[in-house]
Amino acid sequence: MTTTAATTSTPVVGFDQVSKSYGEVRAVDGLSLALHPGETVALLGPNGAGKSTTLDLLLGLKHADSGTVSVFGTSPREAIVAGRVGAMLQSGGLMDEVTVGELVKLACDLHPKPYKVSDVIARAGIAQIADRKVNKLSGGQSQRVRFALATAGDSDLIVLDEPTTGMDVSARQAFWATMREQADQGRTVLFATHYLEEADAIADRVLVLHRGRLLADGTSAEIKAKAGARRVAFDLDGEIDEAPIRALPFLTSVDISGQTIRIQSTDADATVHALYGLGVYPRNLEVAGLGLEQAFVAITTAEEAKQS
Amino acid sequence: MNSLIKLELTRALRNRKFLFFSVIYPSVIFLLVSNQTGTVDGTGLSIAKYVMVSMASFGALTAVLMGNSERIAKERENGWVRQLRLTTLPGRGYVLAKTASAAVVSLPSIVVVFVVAAVLKDVRLEAWQWLALTGAIWAGSLVFAALGVAIGYLASGDAVRPITMIVYFGLSILGGLWFPSTTFPTWLQDIAKWLPTHAYAALGQAIEQSRSPHAKDITLLVVYFALFAGGAAWLYRKDTLKA
Helix, strand or coil, X not given: CCCCCCCCCCCCEEEEEEEEEECCEEEEEEEEEEECCCCEEEEECCCCCCHHHHHHHHCCCCCCCEEEEEECCECHHHHHHCCCEEEECXXXXXXXXXXXXXXXXXXXXXXCCECCXXXXXXHCCCHHHCXXXXXXXXXXXXXXHHHHHHXXXXXXXXXEECCCCCCCHHHXXXXXXXXXXXXXXXXXXXXXXXXXXXXXXXXXXXXXEECCEEEEEECHHHHHHHCCCEEEEEEXXXXXXXXXXXXXXXXXXXXXXXXXXXXXXXCHHHHHHHHHHCCCCCEEEEEEECCHHHHHHHHHHHHHHHHC | CHHHHHHHHHHHHHCHHHHHHHHHHHHHHHHHHCCCCCECCCCCCEHHHHHHHHHHHHHHHHHHHHHHHXXXXXXXXXXXXXXHCCCCCCCCHHHHHHHHHHHHHHHHHHHHHHHHHHHXXXXXXXXXXXXXXXXXXXXXXXXXXXXXXXXXXXXXXXXXXXXXXHHHHHHHHHCCCCCCHHHCCHHHHHHHCCCHHHHHHXXXXXXXXXXXXXXXXXXXXXXXXXXXXXXXXXXXXXXXXXX
16 A cells, blocks of 8 residues: 555545434434535435434434444534534524624634634624624524624535525525535535525535435436436327337336326437337427426325335 | 623613613612601611612622523523524523623622712611622522523513513512511411521621621521522523524
């Protein structure tokens, strides 16, 4: 072995067979995952998939019934005390009756590796509301203040739970531009979202969570591929002979309603070629990529069908 | 943690309603009541002296009980407590900062009553008595600070204000802070003398009478403090596991 051989780097976040139940409900069910330095990771899932519980476990706000959670190789609390984690909670309230500036100063004072208060305020885009009382903010402004609190110091991991809730489109774009800067500085960013386009555009890795389990883990392109990469739709005249259509190669799903046929295929080229081979004349032929949203729905419904 | 105490304090001092009720209001009641001459039965103290201690105790009680219980309940619900748990602030830091800032506000509410009594009503005491009174009433207010924290972790939402009010007025009136408990019917006196507020005021009265406080009153206060602080700690831990 040479000196340049890779040292096994400690994952930023490690979940090992983690489970957490509330009464009968298994919110997180045997979850194992590892996040690596510098990744921007989206945690996707329908409501009740266990996203918030997963983040709470990661941040040490909740304790796992079984399994272990580690952050930078230590317990979540130790990582927080070391100033390595900045987090923005969906349910993170703010202190009332103080100004935005005072609150940001508090966050900087509490951080072991703080940035300058004025820098944090400028970066979060809240300079013009710095003198305003926290309880007089709009939903989007509050989110920006929460973001400022999460980035008050030089943390290595930033965790965001549904960060753009309550923001309008332009605020959301501005927010992600700021977030990208954070990621570009080599930080690991983990965010939960239900805006699939955000996951698609920003994350270089997407984790799909469903009923507390990890359904898919990959780039958004890989997730789309996993769901059946392309969508083929066309109309046929006259009576439709279903059997040969259902027997087309590379299909993952077929939907025939009236004269319209919608297909998902992992190899649309081969499927369309075979379709012409049937001797039919498809009209209005469309071949399109699946959005992450459709991929997501496809994955979760397939999983539900498997379970029921 | 100091920065959180500072910010809690800034906020408390900015709240005019809170300052009025904890600092100004007790002095106003003192002025209204202390006009009567004579002594309070069974104490040998002039009405002005007796009421001065009662109102200083009442002001301190207001300062430590009223603000905190409601704030804690609200901040538990809106998630600020959770957000703070994502900082380096130690778990107890939040409660300690609340208690410390309340203690800072309760000091002026005691001193203002004393100054008003001495300047406007000619209440005269030895220097050591003034100091001992301030110290005793200030230290004693910790019992109620602990109670305020416990209520903040026990009650939530709409319930916290009425519960705080009932406890606050119940303890103030039954403990004899508003009217000497010697004016109560006997059965009520029997209840009143076991209340923490009664023991609290008795502490100050003993100092005014230049004698050492009853062991029973001190024991009562210590037991209540242990009870409230223990309850608050237990409720805090329960809340932390749930959050």
